[in-house]
Amino acid sequence: MTEENDGATWPPAMFRGMQEASEQAIEQQQEMMKQLFAGGSVPGLDMNQLGAMSQMATFKTRVQSGGRVSIPDAEREALDIEEGDIVQTVVLPVKRNRNE
Numbered sequence: 001m002t003e004e005n006d007g008a009t010w011p012p013a014m015f016r017g018m019q020e021a022s023e024q025a026i027e028q029q030q031e032m033m034k035q036l037f038a039g040g041s042v043p044g045l046d047m048n049q050l051g052a053m054s055q056m057a058t059f060k061t062r063v064q065s066g067g068r069v070s071i072p073d074a075e076r077e078a079l080d081i082e083e084g085d086i087v088q089t090v091v092l093p094v095k096r097n098r099n100e
Contacts, residue, residue: 060094
């Protein structure tokens with residue numbers, strides 16, 4: 001949220017906390033992948049579920065009102081995603097359509 005949108009701002013401490021949590025999650029994921037690729041066991045990882053981790057899609061989509069994004073039909077079908085399913089997303093801005 002920015003002052004340009006509705007006058008509300010994120011408290012700096014809350015933003016820092018979210019940023020730190022995100023960085024910790026990334027570090028844990030990287031460590032898990034290092035252990036996995038080195039042939040070691042990863043505590044809490046069920047190797048039978050590893051196939052599900054390989055089912056991913058990369059696509060570009062436009063942010064709609066309210067911050068909504070859509071998963072294209074082809075990706076939903078390929079990954080067997082249905083309404084109500086929980087998915088994990090990674091958001092990387094590609095292009096901004098703003099007049100600055």
